[in-house]
Amino acid sequence: MTGHSLPAKAACRDSMINMGSDESVLILIKHCQDMKQQETRLRLITFLLLLSCMALVLFMTSANLWQHKNTGSRQQENEVKQSPAYSRQGCPAENLSTDSKRLQIHLRSVPEARVSGALYMTWDAEFGQIYNQEKRAIVIPVKGFYFVYVRIALNCLVEDKQFKRFFVELQQWNKGYDRNVTLMDALDGIVCAPQGSKTVFLGRLFDLSEGDHLRVLIMEGYELITKSSFGAYLT
Structure with a gap:
């Protein structure tokens, strides 16, 4: 076991x-x-x-x-x-020139001898080529709304403390109706005193047609102008 x-x-x-x-x-x-x-x-x-x-x-x-x-x-x-x-x-691009500078112009006044009576101002174009020297006018190339401006600096060279009047007009002319139309005007003046100076400015938007001529007419006080500018551009 x-x-x-x-x-x-x-x-x-x-x-x-x-x-x-x-x-x-x-x-x-x-x-x-x-x-x-x-x-x-x-x-x-x-x-x-x-x-x-x-x-x-x-x-x-x-x-x-x-x-x-x-x-x-x-x-x-x-x-x-x-x-x-x-x-x-x-299409506006088809009607307008390809050169945008042709749709705006800026002018500077040309000094002239003292004159009496009304006179259209003479200008030199700083840029833009739509200035008619013969008519002393900006020529509008195409229909549209343009802002037109005129700036004139005044100074009285004779210190006799007298008030000298100044009167300027912006005129429009077109061969289609062959007459001058006043678009803007300004009546102002300056006292002939030491350091006496003033600036007159005109500016407004206008609906202008092709071929319109714009020019500045000095009715009175041309001898007070020291410098000025004139221009227009398409908006």
């Missing part, structure tokens, strides 16, 4: 060891399977997130394209609606 009990105990120990090893292997296998399932779930979730992001990007891109397309179509419709009006009025 003793001889039989010893082998039996040894066999039991071996079987317990074998059972312990098998259980560890089973636990390890189950753990690996759980890890694979979790990895599969994570991959699936990641894939679904990527699909969602791609779908969102495609939706936003399509929405932007649709919006731009609608905006472009509305702009084209507006252009089509406005085109008849533009065709009737004509």
